[in-house]
Amino acid sequence: MLADSWYSCKDIFNASEKAGYSYIGALKTNRVIFPQGHERLGIKLHKFATLLNIEDFDLVTVKSKQYYIYNYVGKT
Template sequence: MVCEIVAELSSTKGKTYGLYNSGFINKDVINANFQKGYHLIEALKTNRIIYSKGISVQVKDFAQYIEKNYVCLVTLSNSKYWTYRYEENLNGIDNAIVLFCLPENAFKKDGALHTFLGTDTELSTKRIIEYYSKRW
């Protein structure tokens, strides 16, 4: 159904982003968006598997290895988030981004992690969060 909706959308001249909640993205949806020239931004569930350097790992397990000296603080409106940007070929997408975000006062606290998948590697970390926050 998602692929059918995307197929009905107009193609654009500038960059366009499909914004998805977790669980909507699969190979068919990715291809449907790419055929229209759209980039994707999707929330990822923390139990989602990524393949880091060919090794299968859940996003939440990968996050446990992120140290504070590897993160950047990003301000969005009145909120601040620790962010870690991981960029690699992921699950059939060439050069994708997995963005790890934690509220400023919740670094490595259980249940605080939010993760996003992005296909536009030129888009800044702050813009990915901004765009996703406007999905509704």
């Protein structure tokens, strides 16, 4: 399932998983995530973004346009 940040929430994540789909979508920057090193309290996405380096991103091409993306798999 592919969605924008408007639809990204725990209920949609769980529903897509229950239906047998993977969820791919954007998150709003005020969301709290729980990446390695922040499992206990979490960290707001906008703060986490400041910790990333260019090497943490993948360059993808869509219709001849290039975008840098970051793949986060984990608890939100």
